Amino acid sequence: MIRFLLWLLGGVLLGGVVHLATVLLLPRMATQDAYSRLAPLTPVNKVVPVPHPSPDKATMPFMDPAFAMAVCRYDLTQAPLKFTVPISQAYTSVSFYTRADIAYYAINDRAAGRRVIELDLMTPDQHNDLPDNEEITAADRLIVESPTNTGLIVIKALAAEPGLLTSAQNTLNSAKCQPMPQ
Amino acid sequence: MRLLLGTLFAFAIAALIGLGATWLTLKEGIAYGGITVGAWTAWPKNGTPGIDPYARAMVARSGELPIGSGDGITFFARTDDTTRPLDGRCDVTLSGTTPPARFWTLTLYDPEGKLVANSVQRHGFTSQELIRSASGTFGITIGPRARPGNWLPTGGVERYVLALRLYDTPVGLATRSGPDTAMPSISQKGCP
Numbered sequence: 001m002i003r004f005l006l007w008l009l010g011g012v013l014l015g016g017v018v019h020l021a022t023v024l025l026l027p028r029m030a031t032q033d034a035y036s037r038l039a040p041l042t043p044v045n046k047v048v049p050v051p052h053p054s055p056d057k058a059t060m061p062f063m064d065p066a067f068a069m070a071v072c073r074y075d076l077t078q079a080p081l082k083f084t085v086p087i088s089q090a091y092t093s094v095s096f097y098t099r100a101d102i103a104y105y106a107i108n109d110r111a112a113g114r115r116v117i118e119l120d121l122m123t124p125d126q127h128n129d130l131p132d133n134e135e136i137t138a139a140d141r142l143i144v145e146s147p148t149n150t151g152l153i154v155i156k157a158l159a160a161e162p163g164l165l166t167s168a169q170n171t172l173n174s175a176k177c178q179p180m181p182q
Numbered sequence: 183m184r185l186l187l188g189t190l191f192a193f194a195i196a197a198l199i200g201l202g203a204t205w206l207t208l209k210e211g212i213a214y215g216g217i218t219v220g221a222w223t224a225w226p227k228n229g230t231p232g233i234d235p236y237a238r239a240m241v242a243r244s245g246e247l248p249i250g251s252g253d254g255i256t257f258f259a260r261t262d263d264t265t266r267p268l269d270g271r272c273d274v275t276l277s278g279t280t281p282p283a284r285f286w287t288l289t290l291y292d293p294e295g296k297l298v299a300n301s302v303q304r305h306g307f308t309s310q311e312l313i314r315s316a317s318g319t320f321g322i323t324i325g326p327r328a329r330p331g332n333w334l335p336t337g338g339v340e341r342y343v344l345a346l347r348l349y350d351t352p353v354g355l356a357t358r359s360g361p362d363t364a365m366p367s368i369s370q371k372g373c374p
Contacts (some may be wrong), residue, residue, distance in 0.1 A: 007191050017196070095247075159308075
């Protein structure tokens with residue numbers, strides 16, 4: 001009887017380990033996460049509009065239908081990236097996600113404070129390699145550090161009423177993400 | 183022989199408990215660090231690198247992208263103020279005020295996060311398109327039948343989820359303001 005209880009206790013403890021391990025490993029094994037859903041629709045380092053969600057079809061669950069959305073799936077392995085988007089009438093935001101769909105930075109039009117949101121995206125190593133003088137001359141340049149080489153830039157523009165959706169989508173069409181010339 | 187049986191038994195228990203607990207936490211949507219106000223709950227950490235492992239697993243499984251914390255915050259409601267699940271065949275009144283934000287949107291989803299089909303193709307409201315009273319408060323009627331004023335159709339589905347998203351807002355960032363954040367009340371009546 002004692003022996004049985006000991007085996008049971010061992011099993012329960014091991015069960016705890018299994019539980020923690022599966023929770024931690026699940027994000028790495030997921031095949032239907034946001035990045036994997038967007039990957040087939042998006043060429044690398046290019047801004048692509050995400051289809052507007054409808055009851056029959058949505059790229060991701062829980063998308064906000066009041067927004068036009070575009071994505072730049074980036075890869076910084078070769079070079080840092082230059083990103084620009086003009087701001088729309090109502091509200092524009094740019095959010096950055098790692099390959100594992102973790103939001104690490106987001107900025108909106110008011111925080112950017114100009115008619116255009118303009119920034120450079122690079123890895124911490126590329127940031128360290130920047131020549132010092134260049135950083136001074138471009139003091140007003142916004143630099144965002146990506147913790148991973150690949151990830152997503154998600155650009156959203158609010159259509160305050162359904163009739164404004166096309167205009168919001170047009171704003172996003174002028175967004176650009178391009179590798180910097182080396 | 184005893185050793186083998188014992189080991190197998192322990193492994194079986196471990197698999198049952200471990201996988202069962204994982205499945206249950208993901209199904210029930212257990213995550214830490216939520217702010218709950220009335221029927222509404224938000225997880226401000228989900229939009230930051232500090233997202234907890236349970237929320238990460240859920241996000242990876244569902245395929246959604248949580249709103250970045252510099253962008254906004256999402257409050258979800260699955261029940262009314264009396265913790266009764268929201269039923270698309272009832273008349274639900276959402277009223278009151280919302281926390282400070284430059285814009286907000288209210289959207290109705292099915293429990294899996296898909297938009298719900300309806301005859302007028304309305305899936306939500308933005309703060310700009312609401313009809314408000316002179317004092318600035320508003321009321322939204324959510325139900326299967328058309329109503330005058332702000333009507334959000336449910337398409338008659340049995341269960342649904344409301345998402346109230348605040349954009350460019352101080353809520354959830356610095357403040358851990360729970361109960362002092364004013365969220366709209368949700369009351370349900372006329373259920374079949």
